[in-house]
Amino acid sequence: MEQKAVKRREKDLKFWERIYIPEILKGLSLTFKNMVRPKFTFEYPEEKFVPSSAYRGRPVLVEEENGEERCVACGLCSRVCPALAIEVQAGETEREKERFPEKFEINMLRCIFCGFCEEVCPEEAIVMSKDYELAFSSREEGIYGKDKLLVPANQLQDRIDFLRQYK
Amino acid sequence: MPKFTIDNREIEFQQGQTIIEAAIDNGIEIPHFCWHPELSVSGNCRICLVEVEKMPKLVIACSTIAAEGMIVHTQSQNAIEARNVVMEFILINHPLDCPICDEAGECKLQDYTYQYSIGESRFTENKVIKQKHFELGPRVIFDGERCISCSRCIRFCEEIAKDPELTFVQRGDRVTITTYPGQQMDNPYSMNTIDICPVGALTNKDFRFKARVWDMSSTDSVCTGCAKGCNINIWVRNNEILRLTPRYNQDVNSYWMCDHGRLNTFKFVNGEDRINSPHIRKEGQLEKVDWDESFNEAVTRIKSYPKDEIAFLGSAYTTCENNYVLALFAGSVVGSNHIDFISHLDPDFGDDILRKNDITPNKKGAELVGITPSKSGLNFEGMRKAIKEKKIKALLIMEDDIVSSVKDIENVLGNLELLVVLASNFNKTTELADLVFPTATFAEKNGTFVNADGIIQRIKPAVATVEADRALDGFEMSRLDKFGSEFDRWMTGAKMDAKPGWKILKSLSGLLGKKMKFNMAEEIFEDMAANIDAFKGLNYDDVGNSGVKLKTENIENAVTS
Numbered sequence: 193m194e195q196k197a198v199k200r201r202e203k204d205l206k207f208w209e210r211i212y213i214p215e216i217l218k219g220l221s222l223t224f225k226n227m228v229r230p231k232f233t234f235e236y237p238e239e240k241f242v243p244s245s246a247y248r249g250r251p252v253l254v255e256e257e258n259g260e261e262r263c264v265a266c267g268l269c270s271r272v273c274p275a276l277a278i279e280v281q282a283g284e285t286e287r288e289k290e291r292f293p294e295k296f297e298i299n300m301l302r303c304i305f306c307g308f309c310e311e312v313c314p315e316e317a318i319v320m321s322k323d324y325e326l327a328f329s330s331r332e333e334g335i336y337g338k339d340k341l342l343v344p345a346n347q348l349q350d351r352i353d354f355l356r357q358y359k
Numbered sequence: 360m361p362k363f364t365i366d367n368r369e370i371e372f373q374q375g376q377t378i379i380e381a382a383i384d385n386g387i388e389i390p391h392f393c394w395h396p397e398l399s400v401s402g403n404c405r406i407c408l409v410e411v412e413k414m415p416k417l418v419i420a421c422s423t424i425a426a427e428g429m430i431v432h433t434q435s436q437n438a439i440e441a442r443n444v445v446m447e448f449i450l451i452n453h454p455l456d457c458p459i460c461d462e463a464g465e466c467k468l469q470d471y472t473y474q475y476s477i478g479e480s481r482f483t484e485n486k487v488i489k490q491k492h493f494e495l496g497p498r499v500i501f502d503g504e505r506c507i508s509c510s511r512c513i514r515f516c517e518e519i520a521k522d523p524e525l526t527f528v529q530r531g532d533r534v535t536i537t538t539y540p541g542q543q544m545d546n547p548y549s550m551n552t553i554d555i556c557p558v559g560a561l562t563n564k565d566f567r568f569k570a571r572v573w574d575m576s577s578t579d580s581v582c583t584g585c586a587k588g589c590n591i592n593i594w595v596r597n598n599e600i601l602r603l604t605p606r607y608n609q610d611v612n613s614y615w616m617c618d619h620g621r622l623n624t625f626k627f628v629n630g631e632d633r634i635n636s637p638h639i640r641k642e643g644q645l646e647k648v649d650w651d652e653s654f655n656e657a658v659t660r661i662k663s664y665p666k667d668e669i670a671f672l673g674s675a676y677t678t679c680e681n682n683y684v685l686a687l688f689a690g691s692v693v694g695s696n697h698i699d700f701i702s703h704l705d706p707d708f709g710d711d712i713l714r715k716n717d718i719t720p721n722k723k724g725a726e727l728v729g730i731t732p733s734k735s736g737l738n739f740e741g742m743r744k745a746i747k748e749k750k751i752k753a754l755l756i757m758e759d760d761i762v763s764s765v766k767d768i769e770n771v772l773g774n775l776e777l778l779v780v781l782a783s784n785f786n787k788t789t790e791l792a793d794l795v796f797p798t799a800t801f802a803e804k805n806g807t808f809v810n811a812d813g814i815i816q817r818i819k820p821a822v823a824t825v826e827a828d829r830a831l832d833g834f835e836m837s838r839l840d841k842f843g844s845e846f847d848r849w850m851t852g853a854k855m856d857a858k859p860g861w862k863i864l865k866s867l868s869g870l871l872g873k874k875m876k877f878n879m880a881e882e883i884f885e886d887m888a889a890n891i892d893a894f895k896g897l898n899y900d901d902v903g904n905s906g907v908k909l910k911t912e913n914i915e916n917a918v919t920s
């Protein structure tokens with residue numbers, strides 16, 4: 193059965209509704225309630241937002257204590273990256289793992305922060321950081337090389353712990 | 360023909376064939392590591408185990424001769440379990456270092472692990488430690504841990520390269536490969552072991568770690584190292600050739616190619632000395648100019664000589680198409696009878712496996728398309744004399760560095776008033792030239808070569824030039840090529856401003872008042888097919904990827920007449 197839409201006209205309003213005052217008070221009570229509630233906004237950029245370890249900021253490379261990267265330049269992150277943001281050029285070293293990234297570049301204009309690179313990496317060498325502050329004024333600047341990508345492992349510990357628990 | 364049944368399918372086989380051979384002929388793949396169609400049967404990897412009814416145990420398909428009425432199962436419970444077990448066994452001591460292994464992506468062990476293994480290991484002990492990064496020879500590096508002891512490399516050296524250099528030493532899980540005392544694996548075919556090694560135990564010293572296989576495009580082509588014309592794949596990333604690998608062709612090179620062809624025939628394409636625009640000699644120095652200026656200059660100067668003071672040299676290094684257009688240009692555009700090319704023979708190069716003494720890829724082709732002096736014309740020796748006597752004043756050389764290869768020619772060329780050189784790289788001949796046109800290399804154009812056995816084969820472009828675009832001109836493309844943009848650093852590999860020789864000649868003949876109608880190499884080939892007996896009735900599709908043998912009587916006729 194079809195229902196007829198009931199249209200309320202102004203003349204149909206009840207008395208209390210027509211004088212507005214209770215309605216205004218109802219609205220204001222909500223306003224006052226929220227004025228005394230604890231705040232969760234803060235004044236960025238003076239105050240920084242520190243995300244939880246589940247947050248996916250820009251991908252970075254893990255640097256070991258001896259200053260070497262964990263990455264062995266296998267190229268899997270580069271292959272899985274849906275945005276083709278990563279370029280890896282492998283080179284040969286005398287270290288025990290004979291392969292290392294001679295060049296490792298992430299084009300932050302391409303990256304979509306999906307975290308696939310982190311997920312596929314067999315060496316736990318690329319992880320999503322908490323860094324969300326990315327600004328550049330040219331295309332060239334948007335390509336991050338090893339100098340910007342390498343971050344000491346101890347600064348990334350909570351993400352690494354998170355991955356070990358949930359990945 | 361006798362028949363047997365495999366997986367409920369009845370297939371025919373030839374008497375004496377093994378089960379694996381008969382299966383492959385019928386499109387059924389039975390997994391194998393150690394078996395190779397061109398090598399003797401060794402039967403040590405056991406992955407090809409199949410169940411044959413009425414036989415007490417599983418048998419290996421690579422060494423069991425097929426018999427009439429046999430009933431073979433490759434997918435029975437027993438066969439599948441056997442493969443699982445063999446995989447588990449092989450993987451016990453395999454280091455699983457795919458992330459740092461060059462073979463990853465084209466590795467039989469990876470593929471079979473995915474297809475035939477349950478993906479679990481019960482082995483908790485330590486894996487054996489063996490030698491990594493051991494130089495078996497000057498071009499091949501061996502990783503003992505990755506080796507699965509299939510013995511393909513040993514059999515290759517013995518049976519194909521005819522130079523036994525490798526052997527197993529030690530036993531059990533410590534077994535490994537090494538060269539005989541005092542020897543190296545340095546036979547001229549040693550790098551084929553890299554291709555046939557089913558894992559990444561043997562790696563290419565030259566290519567090591569340069570690129571992942573899935574980042575490169577692969578183009579069918581032909582090696583230019585000698586007159587054998589081995590079929591190859593050209594592997595390109597970022598418009599740079601990174602390696603060549605042999606491509607199967609039973610009539611030419613089977614599965615193999617020589618190390619010289621693999622290593623020394625492509626580096627000039629991305630070389631520092633590539634010519635990147637036309638050059639004109641001004642006040643003694645070669646200077647860059649644009650195409651129009653160079654064409655106009657060439658035409659004005661060519662026109663200033665009577666036609667029999669101009670001579671032409673074609674080349675056994677370049678395609679039939681280039682040589683054919685040069686012959687047309689010399690004969691019907693300029694009207695000179697003086698045209699020839701130089702053979703390059705190296706008596707130390709050939710052997711009775713693949714390599715030929717003729718170190719050019721297309722000598723037969725150059726002859727067939729008419730790079731021979733006609734009746735009143737001079738051959739190369741004649742030209743040489745005539746240049747000395749200043750009877751020939753202008754010479755056009757296409758893609759042959761004659762100064763480096765012909766003795767004492769340098770002084771003779773000094774007598775010329777005009778030397779036009781078409782070349783891809785600066786060399787000793789371009790040093791003497793008045794005009795230099797940059798040409799596309801074998802990896803940058805379409806064309807055909809005729810090898811020593813009279814088989815005509817196609818080359819295809821793999822490297823883009825300024826005028827030939829990877830996407831628009833239908834090159835093979837990698838994933839990076841497909842989705843890259845001009846803002847990606849991995850897409851900015853250098854492109855040369857060079858053209859195939861025939862295009863340069865076509866422009867010149869247009870300015871000389873005779874338009875050539877060709878727009879593509881394929882059209883030149885059609886013209887050749889219409890006018891030259893040996894090519895009669897052929898087109899690029901017929902030549903295809905594996906070539907066609909030209910009718911020999913046609914070759915003999917054409918070459919002797």
Ligand code: SF4
Nearest residue numbers: 273303304306307309
């Ligand atoms: S986060 Fe995603 S888009 Fe960004 S680099 Fe990693 S795989 Fe590529």
Ligand code: SF4
Nearest residue numbers: 263264266267269313
């Ligand atoms: S997947 Fe990991 S180890 Fe491989 S190249 Fe990327 S960061 Fe390096």
Ligand code: SF4
Nearest residue numbers: 506507509510512556
């Ligand atoms: S090196 Fe390769 S080809 Fe040689 S035995 Fe080992 S796995 Fe087989």
Ligand code: SF4
Nearest residue numbers: 582584585589617620
């Ligand atoms: S035998 Fe000749 S054609 Fe074959 S790979 Fe060697 S050089 Fe090239």
